[in-house]
Amino acid sequence: MCLVYFHMYGDNLYHYCGERVGMSTTAADSVGDDRLTTTEYRERLRELPPSAKLVAKVLESDSPLSQGQLAEESLLPDRTVRYALNRLEESDIVGSRYSFKDARKQVYFLRT
Numbered sequence: 001m002c003l004v005y006f007h008m009y010g011d012n013l014y015h016y017c018g019e020r021v022g023m024s025t026t027a028a029d030s031v032g033d034d035r036l037t038t039t040e041y042r043e044r045l046r047e048l049p050p051s052a053k054l055v056a057k058v059l060e061s062d063s064p065l066s067q068g069q070l071a072e073e074s075l076l077p078d079r080t081v082r083y084a085l086n087r088l089e090e091s092d093i094v095g096s097r098y099s100f101k102d103a104r105k106q107v108y109f110l111r112t
Helices: 036-045 050-061 066-076 078-090
Strands: 006-009 012-015 094-098 105-110
Touching: 006 078, 012 078, 036 050, 036 066, 050 105, 066 078, 066 105, 078 094
Parallel strands: none
Antiparallel strands: 006 012, 094 105
16 A cells, blocks of 8 residues: 655645646545565665665665765765665665655655
């Protein structure tokens, strides 16, 4: 089951992954359950670079986190964290949504 988060920004209504849904007050289509099994998670992670593995490990202990928070926790440069997040997203290991505290920022979480 997916939690859907709505946010008004100007005259537009957005749901948690940032897609514009107009001024409607009806619920957006729910995304199916995207959770990975432990085996799938480990197999996909095995093929990734060390920076992606470290970012995933940080997310295992504390999630969701923004890119800046991940850089701070992992002690990796921002550019390396961005690369790691891109690789993790391409492998469907990590998902993202807008932050509840600051809708300008994306936060990242594991799909396990």
